[in-house]
Amino acid sequence: MSAALLAPEVFAALAEPNRLRIVELLRDGARPVGEIAERLSLLQPQTSRHLRILSEAGLVRADRQAQSRVYHLLPTPFRSLEAWLGTFAQVWETRTDRLDSYLSDLEAHERLDAPQGDRE
Missing domain, CATH: 1.10.10.10 (Winged helix-like DNA-binding domain superfamily/Winged helix DNA-binding domain)
Structure with missing residues (x-):
């Protein structure tokens, strides 16, 4: 839309x-x-x-x-508005997925870089 x-x-x-x-x-x-x-x-x-x-x-x-x-x-204009706003859901979902991936990578690197005694 x-x-x-x-x-x-x-x-x-x-x-x-x-x-x-x-x-x-x-x-x-x-x-x-x-x-x-x-x-x-x-x-x-x-x-x-x-x-x-x-x-x-x-x-x-x-x-x-x-x-x-x-x-x-x-109802029609509100359905149109809802559909239009829904197109942004995919954008935010993609950005959230990327952020989650970035944070997971960051956490993994921090664990690898930590001194042996600090690792869990």
């Missing part, structure tokens, strides 16, 4: 602390704007603005229920 498949708007939307808090809150289930605002101690217009940005980035969707809008997370 290339970074091109991840819209820059997703990163920009998630980089703002209040929007990240909204996403974390919605992870537990859909919520109306008023509840989101109350739970996060934000003003409703401020919350609506953050939700609009999250919606434009494709991270959330609103459903109208009676007089309110209920927001929930959309």
Whole structure:
């Protein structure tokens, strides 16, 4: 998966602390704007603005229920983000394997270089 498949708007939307808090809150289930605002101690217009940005980035969707809008997370961008981050797992695994090998070699050399009485 290339970074091109991840819209820059997703990163920009998630980089703002209040929007990240909204996403974390919605992870537990859909919520109306008023509840989101109350739970996060934000003003409703401020919350609506953050939700609009999250919606434009494709991270959330609103459903109208009676007089309110209920927001929930959309799974696709999070799956794409997870897949993209997963590509880094191989990089870190390879680096960790190399470090483990280096430390094992270093330890072996130290044992060989140690005086006879210090060897285990």
